Amino acid sequence: MIVRLMGGGGQFRVDDGLMPQLNELDEAAVAAAERGDEAELDAKLDEMAELVRSQGEELPEDDISSSDVVIPPSDLTLEETRRFLTDDGFVPDLPAS
């Protein structure tokens, strides 16, 4: 499956076998976000990104495949991460046409 590291980290193809490990970290990240533990959230997000970088194969920059999952960047504040994950999203609007 394809994973994007949000924050300019690029996209990686990872083996499906890596998912249980990623999901475990993801659950820990969610728990950290829910109890407002920003340091722990950042640590888990960094761990996830590092796992993907070390085990995955980076896609070329001109590849326009969409990703199956997206890992948010760890340099967002807790509040920003929450906004990022709400329905409106923290994803900025595109430039006005």
Add this chain to the structure above:
Amino acid sequence: MAGLMSRAATVIKAKFSKLLDRAEDPGETLDYSYERQLQLLQNVKRGVADVVTAKKRLQLQADKLEQSLVKLDTQARQALAAGREDLARAALEKKSAAQAQLQDLDQQLQALEQQQQKLVASERQLSAKVEAFRTQKETIKAQYSAAEAQVRIGEAATGIGEQMADTGLAIQRAKDKTEAMTARAGAIDELVESGALEDFTSDQTQLDRELAQIASQSQVDSELEKMKAELGSGQKKELES
């Protein structure tokens, strides 16, 4: 709450599926999306330029502070040599305040540098993907029936939409940081102008004036000594001859 990873992917896809709904005609959808991509590329270039400008401004302030450190150190030594420990202490206190500010500026500069690197990486990625999209859109337009094209457009637009989201986020974050720092640099300038915070690099501070006074006093003293010595030896010579 579902996992962060799948949630983030869903949010991004939802946001950019709007792009696909814009036009009935697949060809039009492609052109519209491509137009947006080019706009975003312009925005990211402007973002990089803004960060560079903010960095230059902070660097100028840091340079000024560096100069003031050297100057205050020299002044402290001069004051101490002149036996004015009170002035030396005042100079060293200012030096320590300037050092703290400099450290703060250095940290901000590093933060801006990181934002710049992320923006540049994002620009490079987006640029490569936009080019790939452009080629693909021409192929899709030329070779596929409307129904097939719709599917392929969906794939291409979603893939590039993700990159657009990532780049958009990088621009937003760089903008927030740059604005905050510009405001802060402006606030420092304003404080200096209003005199609330003494400009370390202004030509004449109280310390300068007192030191100048000491210097001129000691120059007078040394000239007097010199004259006395000359006169003394002259008198001696006269006596000897």
